[in-house]
Structures are given as structure tokens and as C-alpha cells.
Amino acid sequence: MSDATGTVENAVEIQHGCPVQDSHGQRVLHASRDQYVSVIKALADEGYEMCVDLTGADYLAMPHRTIGFGIQPERFELVVNLLSLSQRKRIRLRVQVPADDVTMPTLFDIHPGTEAHERETFDMFGIVFIGHPDMTRILMPEDWDGHPLRKDYSQGAIPVQFKGAHS
Amino acid sequence: MTVISAGTAEGGQELLSRSELTAKELLREVGSVLRLSEAEAALLAEVETEAPEDQTMIINMGPQHPSTHGVLRLMLELQGETVLRCKPIIGYLHTGMEKTGEALTYMQGGTNVTRMDYLSPLNNELVFSMAVEKLLGIDGDIPERAVWMRMLLSELNRMSSHLLFLATNGMDLGAVSMMLYGWREREDVLRFFQKVTGLRMNHNFIRPGGVAADLPAGWRDDVLAILEGLPSRLEEYDILMTGQPIWRERLQGVGVITAQEAIALGATGPILRSTGVAWDLRRDMPYLHYDELEFDVIVGQYGDAYDRYSIRFNEIRESMRIVYQILERMPSGDFRIQNKKVTPPPRARIDESMEALIHHFKIFTEGFKVPEGEVYVAIESPRGEIGCYIVSDGSSNPYRMHVRAPSFVNIQTMPHMMRGGLVADAVAVISSVDPVLGEVDR
Numbered sequence A: 001m002s003d004a005t006g007t008v009e010n011a012v013e014i015q016h017g018c019p020v021q022d023s024h025g026q027r028v029l030h031a032s033r034d035q036y037v038s039v040i041k042a043l044a045d046e047g048y049e050m051c052v053d054l055t056g057a058d059y060l061a062m063p064h065r066t067i068g069f070g071i072q073p074e075r076f077e078l079v080v081n082l083l084s085l086s087q088r089k090r091i092r093l094r095v096q097v098p099a100d101d102v103t104m105p106t107l108f109d110i111h112p113g114t115e116a117h118e119r120e121t122f123d124m125f126g127i128v129f130i131g132h133p134d135m136t137r138i139l140m141p142e143d144w145d146g147h148p149l150r151k152d153y154s155q156g157a158i159p160v161q162f163k164g165a166h167s
Numbered sequence B: 001m002t003v004i005s006a007g008t009a010e011g012g013q014e015l016l017s018r019s020e021l022t023a024k025e026l027l028r029e030v031g032s033v034l035r036l037s038e039a040e041a042a043l044l045a046e047v048e049t050e051a052p053e054d055q056t057m058i059i060n061m062g063p064q065h066p067s068t069h070g071v072l073r074l075m076l077e078l079q080g081e082t083v084l085r086c087k088p089i090i091g092y093l094h095t096g097m098e099k100t101g102e103a104l105t106y107m108q109g110g111t112n113v114t115r116m117d118y119l120s121p122l123n124n125e126l127v128f129s130m131a132v133e134k135l136l137g138i139d140g141d142i143p144e145r146a147v148w149m150r151m152l153l154s155e156l157n158r159m160s161s162h163l164l165f166l167a168t169n170g171m172d173l174g175a176v177s178m179m180l181y182g183w184r185e186r187e188d189v190l191r192f193f194q195k196v197t198g199l200r201m202n203h204n205f206i207r208p209g210g211v212a213a214d215l216p217a218g219w220r221d222d223v224l225a226i227l228e229g230l231p232s233r234l235e236e237y238d239i240l241m242t243g244q245p246i247w248r249e250r251l252q253g254v255g256v257i258t259a260q261e262a263i264a265l266g267a268t269g270p271i272l273r274s275t276g277v278a279w280d281l282r283r284d285m286p287y288l289h290y291d292e293l294e295f296d297v298i299v300g301q302y303g304d305a306y307d308r309y310s311i312r313f314n315e316i317r318e319s320m321r322i323v324y325q326i327l328e329r330m331p332s333g334d335f336r337i338q339n340k341k342v343t344p345p346p347r348a349r350i351d352e353s354m355e356a357l358i359h360h361f362k363i364f365t366e367g368f369k370v371p372e373g374e375v376y377v378a379i380e381s382p383r384g385e386i387g388c389y390i391v392s393d394g395s396s397n398p399y400r401m402h403v404r405a406p407s408f409v410n411i412q413t414m415p416h417m418m419r420g421g422l423v424a425d426a427v428a429v430i431s432s433v434d435p436v437l438g439e440v441d442r
Helices: A036-046 A114-125 B023-029 B038-044 B097-103 B109-113 B121-136 B144-172 B176-197 B219-242 B245-251 B259-264 B270-274 B305-329 B347-352 B354-365 B406-418 B423-433 B437-441
Strands: A018-023 A026-031 A050-058 A076-084 A089-097 A103-105 A128-130 B057-061 B073-079 B082-089 B373-381 B384-392 B398-404
Touching: A018 B373, A026 A036, A036 A076, A036 A089, A036 A103, A050 A114, A050 B384, A050 B398, A076 B373, A076 B384, A089 A103, A089 B373, A114 A128, A114 B406, B073 B423, B082 B406, B082 B423, B097 B109, B097 B398, B109 B121, B109 B398, B121 B144, B121 B373, B121 B384, B121 B398, B144 B176, B144 B219, B144 B305, B144 B423, B176 B219, B219 B245, B219 B305, B245 B305, B245 B423, B259 B270, B259 B406, B270 B305, B270 B384, B305 B423, B347 B354, B384 B406, B398 B406, B406 B423, B406 B437
Parallel strands: A026 A089, A103 A128
Antiparallel strands: A018 A026, A050 A076, A076 A089, B057 B073, B073 B082, B373 B384, B384 B398
């Protein structure tokens, strides 16, 4: 990322053990995978009662990106947007997910509304959510190969798949 | 032909019979996932969910059912006429729009996102444009006229979307004449859109930097004609439906959801407001110039289908109130930002200047470059919070473009609303959630 605010020498604001980044005026927390669930839980107790969005990103085509804060960039990233209705605030969490272990714990027990989002993220990026009650595809057919929003899944080069059709 | 392997065996998406379910899955499907206290859970558990398997039946509703608003497929477990479990199965309209968005430039992106929620295309374009503008750092420099035009179009779009809701809600519940009236009223608004943008739907009119063109001559009279014709007709519909005993019987107490459940499930828009939570991004996190306008946030009390109907009905009136204020305050001036980076030169300049021609050609072939960064912008669409998350890698295409579609999240509330109700009420529930499958599946 181009923003130079993330150097360790500067006084970095820390919230729940995670460095805070200002991205175009929006508050972003960089949590590690181990902190993830506890940070979301702490934020929920703090008043961020709604998880509005959960999605992923595949940074395969941006190998030299830097995040700052001494965080090692990984191929996948999980992005969670939380909303506080009572305080009228938003916060975003970004979690690095390594390519050799594409798993994350589920948020289902804290925010049941993430169920569909996690299925979609699994479907599109192949990030497996451990503990999710129904880790199946949601948008693609259930016997589909590959995860379409990954950067190594090319557009237009995939033969159309139909169930039971002779190929 | 490439041989496709026999599938990834990640499990079916269908509703399974009880004997094949894990305990957690069953809990989710009967709607007990919300961490309620035991007393509250007992209240909800009036329905016998431990029905013996030979007394229940799993049926498909959709994807080609006329009242599922497109290609929504619901699998219902029934005991007699009572719905015990419900699982929405989606994806039949999935066309990979987020992947397509990565191949289109920021200039072309509007044509893609406008097709997601095809009943409120201008709101989709608006949120996409606002996200791109934030990344470009020009979100504070949009000319006043463009901002007010965006608000005008967005509110008229909210009216047309809610009018179509009245039509489909009426049709689903047997008030077929309402269907015709609703479509007719919506057509008045779409005719205005056609005059302004050139198209009835899928406008690609709100673009990064402003809007595509200025308002045409006589636009004020057209808007006034819509605003003046509508109140007497809305009163007719009030008589036709709101006060009618059959209508009330069909909707009141049907598909009830609590505020706690709605927040836990991430539901926004009329569904959240029907539970008594006064949450409207136009008022609570104002964007454009909504903070300068006077309007009420319509809130329900019981969280049932009737509240959701009344909220949408009255939001039409609130939108009309907003449009009147916009008409009063519409400033003159530019309709798009005069920033050479994102705005093509005017048509007249192309005839006289070689540089303008080159500039025009480059902006439409290569697009404009957007600095690295990531941003999430959300606005209030007729269906709830529509958000756009864009990651830019510094090129002229988004690296990742994600749309948080309100219908996609709102559909999760259906199993909770339907549980314990009748099959006939399932139709009322689907209708009151008002999903647009184009944005559910994207």
C-alpha cells in the first residue's frame, strides 16, 4: 500500500492489540489470525453490534505490496466491516490468510449474519471457515471446480460445466 | 474439450432430511442460532420442531415459482401446512459480476454495477462512483449541481422501487389490480429517467466525477407532474389495501422478526426499521447533502409483514417530500467535475483541438488511473445498506470490486420469519423481504 503511515517508528495507535490504520478517513484494524475472533468479540462488546459485510481479496497479482506495521503480507486477505448502530461508527478488520493454510475461524457464533458471507467467501476464494455449520458453495453449482475470484482463475478460459452433460 | 473432474464433493446445498443433519446445522435451520436467553428461546419454540420424519415433507418452492421474485429457490420442510424449516438456495442468476468488475475500467464499471439491483440501478451507480471518488480523493470536489442531481435521481429511484414493491406485494397476496397500478406509477418515473439518462433502466448515468449529462429542458415540470399526480393515487391505494380487512389479515403478525434477530442477521433497510430500530444511513451517516434536508425515518413496531409494507408505503411519501426540497434547492453550474483526469473534454472541443481528441480517446480506451488503496462506502438503497468495497492497485481497473448487496443479507432472515407459519404466509414473507435476485446472486 502506498500510505506511509504504517511505519513502526511512528506512534501507531493500537486497539485490542491491533494496529489501527486510517484508510481514506476510515478506521481499519489489522488483526492476526489468532487475534481475529477475540478482537471481533471485543468489538461486539464495545458496541459494534452488526457485521455488515465479510469478504475476501486475493493479492496474488500484487506480490510486492506492503502493509506496514511489521505485518507480513499474505496471498489472501479477509475483510470484515463492522457497524455500530448506537455510536454511528464503522470499523474494518483486515486479516492476512496464508496461501498454504487457507482457513479462518468462523464468526457464526458471534454474528450469525455472517453465515451467507462466509459461504460466499469460501465459494469465491476457497477460504474455509472452521466451525461454520454449512460450509458449502452458495453461488456456484455444488460440483464446480475452482474458486472464481482467485486471481489464477482466468476469465473466459473455463469450459461451461453442466451437470450430467457429456464432455 | 477439457475433461472436468467429477466435482469437488463439498456437499450439497439442499435442505437435507433431519437424520442426515448435524445438530448445529439443525439449530441454524430452525432459527435458533441467535444467542437468545433460554426464556426467549422457549417462547419462540411454540412449534414442535421434533416432528417425526414420516409426518414431514420437504418440498421445493421455486426457482421458477411466480411469487419468488425471480429465481429464488426455497426448500421448505412442512408438517401439514406448517413450515418447520426453510432454506433459501441461491446462485441461479450468478453471472460473476464481481469478477467482471475486475476486467472493466472505472469508467466502464458503472455499466456492470447498475445491473445488480435492477430495480434501483441509480443507487448502485451512486455507491460505486462514491467509492471510486473516495479513492481518487475527489469526493469533496464534486460540483453542487451533480450532488443534488444524484440525490434527485436516487430519491425518484427509491419511489419507483417502492412502487414496484406495492405492485408485487399486491400481486403475491391476491390484490391483482394493485399490480397494474404499481407498474403504471413506476412507469411514470421510468419515463422521466428515460428523458434524463436515455434509458429506462441500467442507466450508467451517475459516473465517477459527477453525472453523465445535465438535466434536460423542462425536467422541473416533469418531476412536478409526477409529484402532483402521485398523492391522490397513493390515497386510493391506502383505501384499496391499508384499511382493507383481508389485506390486514394476510399481513399482520406474519413473518415477525425482532430487533435483536434483525441486527444479529445483519438485516438493514425496511426489515430493520420494521422492528423499531430507527436506522437510516441518510440520516444516521449522511452522505451527499441529506443532512441539509428535512425528512422522517419511518419506523415500525411489530416487525411483521404489515409493518414492512407500511414503511415502504410511507417512504414513498417521504421521498416525495425530499424531492420537493431538492427542486427548491437545485443549484446551477457544472454537472461533473472539471478535473481533466477523470472527465472527458466537451464534445465541441474535440472538433477544434487535437489534444482534446487524444485525451477523449485515451480516457475511453485506457480509462483513468486510481491511486493504490482500499475503501468501503455504503449508502441507503431502497432495500437497505448497499456497500461497495474497492481495492485499487494503481491501475485503471479495480483490483477487487465487491458489492455488499442488501438483498443477499436480508434473504437470511427468511427462515426465521417463516418458521412456524403457514405455506401461504411464506409468499407474504418473501414479498415483504422484497429481494432482488440480480443483486443476491451478482
